Amino acid sequence: MADVQTTAAAAPQVIHREDYRAPDWRVPEVALDFDLGPARTVVKARLEVERAGPGPLLLDHGGQEIVSVQVDGAPFDARNEGKRLTLDLPGDAHVIETECVLAPETNTELMGLYASGGMLCTQCEAEGFRRITPFPDRPDVLSRYSVKMTADKARFPVLLANGDRVGGGDLEGGRHWAEWRDPFFKPCYLFALVAGDLKANRDSFTTASGRKVELGIWVREADLPRTNHAMQALKGSMAWDERVYGREYDLDVFNIVAVADFNFGAMENKGLNIFNSRYILADPETATDADYDAIAAVVAHEYFHNWSGNRVTCRDWFQLSLKEGFTVFRDQQFSADHGSPAVERINQVRNLRAAQFQEDAGPLAHPVRPDSYMEISNFYTATVYNKGAELIRMMATMLGPDRFRRGSDLYFERHDGQAVTCDDFVKAMEDGGGIDLSLFRRWYSQAGTPKVKATVRQDGSDAVVSLEQSVPPTPGQPEKKPMPIPLRMALFDTATGAPIGEERLVVLEDAAADMRFEGVGERPVLSVNRGFSAPIIVESDRSAAELALLSAHDNDPFARYEALQQLMLDTLIAGVEGGSADFAPVVDAVRLTLENGALDKAFVAEAVLPPSEAFVGDRMSVVDPEAIHRVREALRAELGRTLERQWRAAYLGSASNRFELTPEAKGARRLRSIALGFLMAGGAADAPALAFEQFQGATNMTDRQGALTVLVSSNAPQREDALAAFYDRFKGDALVLDKWFTTQALSSRADVLEQVLALAAHPDFTLTNPNRARSLVGAFSANQRGFHSGDGGGYRFLADNILALDAINPQTAAKFVAPLGRWRRFGEARGALIRAELERIVAKPGLSKDVFEQASKSLA
Ligand code: PHE
Numbered sequence: 001m002a003d004v005q006t007t008a009a010a011a012p013q014v015i016h017r018e019d020y021r022a023p024d025w026r027v028p029e030v031a032l033d034f035d036l037g038p039a040r041t042v043v044k045a046r047l048e049v050e051r052a053g054p055g056p057l058l059l060d061h062g063g064q065e066i067v068s069v070q071v072d073g074a075p076f077d078a079r080n081e082g083k084r085l086t087l088d089l090p091g092d093a094h095v096i097e098t099e100c101v102l103a104p105e106t107n108t109e110l111m112g113l114y115a116s117g118g119m120l121c122t123q124c125e126a127e128g129f130r131r132i133t134p135f136p137d138r139p140d141v142l143s144r145y146s147v148k149m150t151a152d153k154a155r156f157p158v159l160l161a162n163g164d165r166v167g168g169g170d171l172e173g174g175r176h177w178a179e180w181r182d183p184f185f186k187p188c189y190l191f192a193l194v195a196g197d198l199k200a201n202r203d204s205f206t207t208a209s210g211r212k213v214e215l216g217i218w219v220r221e222a223d224l225p226r227t228n229h230a231m232q233a234l235k236g237s238m239a240w241d242e243r244v245y246g247r248e249y250d251l252d253v254f255n256i257v258a259v260a261d262f263n264f265g266a267m268e269n270k271g272l273n274i275f276n277s278r279y280i281l282a283d284p285e286t287a288t289d290a291d292y293d294a295i296a297a298v299v300a301h302e303y304f305h306n307w308s309g310n311r312v313t314c315r316d317w318f319q320l321s322l323k324e325g326f327t328v329f330r331d332q333q334f335s336a337d338h339g340s341p342a343v344e345r346i347n348q349v350r351n352l353r354a355a356q357f358q359e360d361a362g363p364l365a366h367p368v369r370p371d372s373y374m375e376i377s378n379f380y381t382a383t384v385y386n387k388g389a390e391l392i393r394m395m396a397t398m399l400g401p402d403r404f405r406r407g408s409d410l411y412f413e414r415h416d417g418q419a420v421t422c423d424d425f426v427k428a429m430e431d432g433g434g435i436d437l438s439l440f441r442r443w444y445s446q447a448g449t450p451k452v453k454a455t456v457r458q459d460g461s462d463a464v465v466s467l468e469q470s471v472p473p474t475p476g477q478p479e480k481k482p483m484p485i486p487l488r489m490a491l492f493d494t495a496t497g498a499p500i501g502e503e504r505l506v507v508l509e510d511a512a513a514d515m516r517f518e519g520v521g522e523r524p525v526l527s528v529n530r531g532f533s534a535p536i537i538v539e540s541d542r543s544a545a546e547l548a549l550l551s552a553h554d555n556d557p558f559a560r561y562e563a564l565q566q567l568m569l570d571t572l573i574a575g576v577e578g579g580s581a582d583f584a585p586v587v588d589a590v591r592l593t594l595e596n597g598a599l600d601k602a603f604v605a606e607a608v609l610p611p612s613e614a615f616v617g618d619r620m621s622v623v624d625p626e627a628i629h630r631v632r633e634a635l636r637a638e639l640g641r642t643l644e645r646q647w648r649a650a651y652l653g654s655a656s657n658r659f660e661l662t663p664e665a666k667g668a669r670r671l672r673s674i675a676l677g678f679l680m681a682g683g684a685a686d687a688p689a690l691a692f693e694q695f696q697g698a699t700n701m702t703d704r705q706g707a708l709t710v711l712v713s714s715n716a717p718q719r720e721d722a723l724a725a726f727y728d729r730f731k732g733d734a735l736v737l738d739k740w741f742t743t744q745a746l747s748s749r750a751d752v753l754e755q756v757l758a759l760a761a762h763p764d765f766t767l768t769n770p771n772r773a774r775s776l777v778g779a780f781s782a783n784q785r786g787f788h789s790g791d792g793g794g795y796r797f798l799a800d801n802i803l804a805l806d807a808i809n810p811q812t813a814a815k816f817v818a819p820l821g822r823w824r825r826f827g828e829a830r831g832a833l834i835r836a837e838l839e840r841i842v843a844k845p846g847l848s849k850d851v852f853e854q855a856s857k858s859l860a
Pocket residue numbers: 123125126263264265266267268301302305324380
């Protein structure tokens with residue numbers, strides 16, 4: 001066949017879920033031998049393979065130099081096409097030996113074996129293992145691994161892999177070796193090794209059955225003092241999973257390694273989790289309260305994967321939510337158990353709306369269990385993770401805690417050691433929990449955020465709640481069927497705000513249904529989707545007065561928050577669409593919230609924040625970023641001015657002199673910075689000075705960054721001083737410098753684009769470190785007003801960076817495409833400018849399939 005010139009537009013193959021076939025070969029035993037060096041690493045692999053079907057053995061690879069392929073000790077002529085070796089093997093069991101050569105220090109994609117800050121580490125999920133050694137790189141091939149590593153001892157004194165260390169020693173020429181063995185069968189995406197000059201924070205945990213587990217968090221020596229929070233979180237997670245899910249840890253060792261260059265948050269490799277250092281390192285000087293919380297959540301998440309992901313894994317990558325949705329749900333439960341459940345839920349929902357609802361409403365919408373992909377890395381999405389978690393939560397809500405636990409016990413017991421599907425999970429919930437989930441399964445296959453219209457009418461002395469659902473069309477899915485929607489609802493007295501009867505859990509299964517509440521009397525106020533029991537958009541005809549009543553009286557804290565958010569949202573939309581709006585009901589509701597001594601500060605701080613500009617935009621047919629910004633700033637100014645006394649009281653009442661990580665202390669810090677923001681918005685003459693004072697006097701990063709954030713969006717003269725001081729103090733600390741970039745990228749000033757362009761030219765800016773790239777490019781593209789400002793300069797900036805990053809790290813580059821996919825929502829002029837950038841991206845010769853998939857789908 002003649003050489004065919006392929007372009008990205010013609011090339012990438014689409015993989016379909018329906019095409020799944022079980023593998024023809026099993027690989028029960030794998031022995032790997034690494035001769036490690038940054039410039040050159042030699043990998044020898046020995047695979048014991050067993051026939052399971054009629055076909056050839058297929059070994060994926062990453063295009064690395066393959067020195068030899070042997071079968072049963074003799075050279076073998078494998079066909080090599082499309083980055084895959086095909087071996088037509090005669091018998092039913094063989095030993096395959098391969099040797100290949102890697103160059104970790106030139107691996108900028110950070111997949112497979114790569115170098116970061118002088119160490120060597122691996123990242124294999126989803127399809128990175130093939131870049132290390134030829135292998136059937138699919139999650140339904142489960143093997144036991146032995147890993148031998150040899151390296152220069154001075155440069156790489158620590159050699160880690162999965163499982164337990166079974167041997168090691170010194171060699172000639174300053175070299176040494178270590179061997180590790182993992183007794184558990186695992187898919188190759190969970191393989192990991194690390195070589196580096198690292199030090200460990202060591203501790204131990206004794207499991208419920210009395211097994212002592214050695215724990216280690218490995219970092220550069222200088223970072224050791226910043227690992228204690230992660231260690232506490234790890235031990236807390238181990239105890240929590242025993243208590244709440246009955247899941248014990250299963251190896252004698254559990255290691256975590258922090259690396260500076262990492263495409264995602266962290267990775268759950270068996271017994272050897274590898275983390276983006278931002279989710280390990282913390283001290284009060286450099287980490288905010290949000291960072292501390294994120295560290296605990298990610299440590300828990302990766303630890304929980306040991307059961308939900310590793311012991312029971314995915315059959316194929318379409319089932320990714322099997323492990324990710326469930327594990328996110330588990331880490332959310334863990335966080336709720338360690339802080340304020342209401343504030344946790346508020347943050348989860350805010351995050352879901354910001355990331356997942358937007359995804360579901362655009363050209364990249366896909367079901368929680370996708371049907372096809374070009375590049376699986378593009379499906380580590382808010383839909384698979386966060387909406388996936390919401391599906392688990394809905395099942396848990398419908399079952400109640402005891403039956404949900406019976407379902408999860410059955411799931412782990414039935415599928416331990418297997419690679420299974422989302423449907424297997426649902427089946428275990430059905431069988432263990434005693435519930436019929438046949439209609440519920442639609443949540444896994446239908447994309448799009450359902451809308452539920454909820455209205456109340458009076459019928460004699462009864463109240464009738466009418467519910468009507470619709471699921472919008474999404475790419476490839478023009479028609480939708482109704483889905484079972486569990487709705488927690490309650491009624492409140494219109495006059496007094498007192499609850500009428502108990503909360504009910506209603507499951508709306510059909511397109512529409514009426515729910516009768518008997519003997520209610522006067523037309524009551526409806527509180528619906530309490531606790532955000534379903535990931536939907538509620539459309540109700542509740543008046544400002546009714547929402548205000550709920551915001552003051554609802555006995556579900558999340559529903560109180562929602563009522564005030566809805567009131568603010570309605571007000572902002574009225575302002576944007578009508579040019580003016582009555583702010584008075586919002587001001588009154590915020591005043592009542594601020595003056596309500598029964599509410600904790602953490603809750604108050606979240607409740608009084610108006611919905612983000614992006615969230616307001618999501619509810620409009622054509623987004624006008626400038627108008628939204630103007631009206632929202634006007635509301636903030638009005639709240640700041642009218643309630644100045646209350647903000648001052650909140651500010652002073654929340655001054656904390658001692659740094660503690662209790663929910664109370666964190667809530668006080670949060671309220672303090674939010675009050676400061678309102679004082680600034682209201683134009684209080686002393687606000688800039690207060691902010692600068694808070695900035696300079698801060699004993700912790702939460703207060704410091706909180707003050708900096710307020711100053712950065714202002715024209716106050718202290719702004720530049722604070723930015724310069726921050727830079728000088730933290731320029732040696734990459735994680736803190738990321739905050740310096742992000743804070744500026746999120747500025748609400750009109751000139752933010754100019755500043756972002758200047759920052760991109762700053763000597764500390766680089767695209768090679770994903771955290772740094774996200775800190776500026778990613779953050780700016782989420783700044784609705786700034787990104788859409790001017791003549792499309794924001795779009796050009798983003799596209800330029802996507803193209804530059806694509807040449808270095810396609811996986812991370814592809815993550816930046818989504819904001820361009822929203823072009824339809826921003827009117828014709830902006831839409832045309834954005835499309836032009838997408839077309840420029842798609843036309844680029846040599847574009848990765850990662851970026852091609854996202855950009856071409858965004859244009860459709
Ligand atoms: N599996 C990881 C997690 O969610 C995420 C991840 C995916 C990390 C791909 C790296 C690469 O816990």
